[in-house]
Amino acid sequence: MDAIDYRFGFGYHILMTDQTFSTSPQAGMFSQRISRLVPPPRWVPLPTACAALTGIIGLMGAIFFSFGMLFVWVFGAALHPLDEWRLSRSYAEAPAVIEEVKGTNANVNRTPVYEYRFQFQPGDGEPVNGTCYTTGQTWNNGDRVIAHYLPENPEVSRLEGSRRSMFSPWILLFLLIFPIVGLALFIPSVVSGAKKIILLRSGEITGATSISSSITNTRINNVPVLKYSYEFRDRMGVVYTGASNALPTEKIGDEAAEPILYLPSNPRQSMLVDSLPLKFPLEVNEEGHWLHHGTIKPVLLFLLAWSLILVHVAVAIIVLF
Numbered sequence: 001m002d003a004i005d006y007r008f009g010f011g012y013h014i015l016m017t018d019q020t021f022s023t024s025p026q027a028g029m030f031s032q033r034i035s036r037l038v039p040p041p042r043w044v045p046l047p048t049a050c051a052a053l054t055g056i057i058g059l060m061g062a063i064f065f066s067f068g069m070l071f072v073w074v075f076g077a078a079l080h081p082l083d084e085w086r087l088s089r090s091y092a093e094a095p096a097v098i099e100e101v102k103g104t105n106a107n108v109n110r111t112p113v114y115e116y117r118f119q120f121q122p123g124d125g126e127p128v129n130g131t132c133y134t135t136g137q138t139w140n141n142g143d144r145v146i147a148h149y150l151p152e153n154p155e156v157s158r159l160e161g162s163r164r165s166m167f168s169p170w171i172l173l174f175l176l177i178f179p180i181v182g183l184a185l186f187i188p189s190v191v192s193g194a195k196k197i198i199l200l201r202s203g204e205i206t207g208a209t210s211i212s213s214s215i216t217n218t219r220i221n222n223v224p225v226l227k228y229s230y231e232f233r234d235r236m237g238v239v240y241t242g243a244s245n246a247l248p249t250e251k252i253g254d255e256a257a258e259p260i261l262y263l264p265s266n267p268r269q270s271m272l273v274d275s276l277p278l279k280f281p282l283e284v285n286e287e288g289h290w291l292h293h294g295t296i297k298p299v300l301l302f303l304l305a306w307s308l309i310l311v312h313v314a315v316a317i318i319v320l321f
Helices: 046-053 055-079 081-089 171-175 177-202 297-320
Strands: 003-005 019-022 092-108 111-120 128-135 144-150 153-159 204-220 223-233 239-246 259-263 266-272
Touching (some): 046 177, 055 171, 055 177, 055 204, 081 153, 092 128, 111 153, 177 259, 177 297, 204 239, 223 259, 239 259, 239 266
Parallel strands (some): 003 019
Antiparallel strands (some): 019 204, 092 144, 144 153, 204 259, 223 239, 259 266
């Protein structure tokens, strides 16, 4: 593949193929925004930390999770998954009489679903009315069937061989696809962001000896996320490799020596400084500490993402406990 000098940037038209770039991390080649960086530990600005912890991918994951959980709460509640699980583990039995049988508008594999209203007497208690469902008609009015119920709460009941909800609780697994996909995007983004904050706070600066980019399977607004692979030398001259994912940006490759942060205690943990999802390049102030030139937008997006997650976590705790 053709080599392209990163100092001249690149356009979107070259992103559809893997590219290899070269840099020259010689002493003093870093821009002034990086060269004055003080030794660790350093203060990481709040907007920068929020951008690292969430980012675009993390925000998309939170939105996917929240959108999917809305369907789980709306449709999952009607499936009575907890009641079905509790009845499958422990129940009492009592004779029941079916008082009404009627068809529903629902079908499972083209087989109609039927609703049954029944009555039974739990032990020495008062008679209890219940409702259950089967796929295909199983009983008729007046049939005597065994009812299963929770001794501590007889209102939770069903006839033997039936279910409490119109559809099988296994449909809940299908409803959970979106929340699972959302968490699969959100959690790695948070873990990766925490590592980036550690690098910003305690990492040592160096320059890439080579950089290559390749397209990943992830897209944001139909724009592919790129994987930037690079090599660098630590303070002892040992060569290490690393990789950072980021949306296409001219910030990566606009310097003779693209700055990299690595942990001296574990050089395999590293990142490209300009891979952070920030509108403006991260700079260093006159005292040598990180300086965030952007707005508080990353903080607001961080709060939005975590709100979307924590609201549903709180609801789940209330429902389960």
